[in-house]
Amino acid sequence: KAGVTQTPRYLIKTRGQQVTLSCSPISGHRSVSWYQQTPGQGLQFLFEYFSETQRNKGNFPGRFSGRQFSNSRSEMNVSTLELGDSALYLCASSLAGSEQFFGPGTRLTVL
């Protein structure tokens, strides 16, 4: 069974631009969560989607948004990029909630 895939793997943007990241979960997994990882801050929860509905949301500004499609694929969008948005963005899918399967991440650099 294929793992979680994320595209693109690397991205360079400039301040003020917007970006869309994509995540394809493991087949059969309906829950997709997004995390931001920066050095020293661990994994910060952004949001979780389940069956196309946002089920949980972290403490991030409204510039961060997401959605999930009927095939469980998910996208995350960040508008008006700031330097502090530079991070590794990880997507994780799960079947029963307790075990998260992570994708390789998208490394976003904001210049």
Add this chain to the structure above:
Amino acid sequence: GQSLEQPSEVTAVEGAIVQINCTYQTSGFYGLSWYQQHDGGAPTFLSYNALDGLEETGRFSSFLSRSDSYGYLLLQELQMKDSASYFCAVSPGNRDDKIIFGKGTRLHILP
């Protein structure tokens, strides 16, 4: 607020045993998970404890004490490949609630 505390770094010798502690303070509790992340890689699931006691999986064991809001990951017969960051994570409410991750413990292994 909700928080997880784990040491930022731990150093141990190859072949030895090391314990990584995690204390949590959350509004509710469903289970404690552990993840491993190698440099440049994605976090991978190691173990999950919902009930008090020790869970053993090969060289790795995880312990939970719900009354003390405390758990630990025990790594035995350390190998150089165990050099990685280890994250504890709590599902604070029901199984559909968002998962909260600690900031991670960097494990250094000396030959």
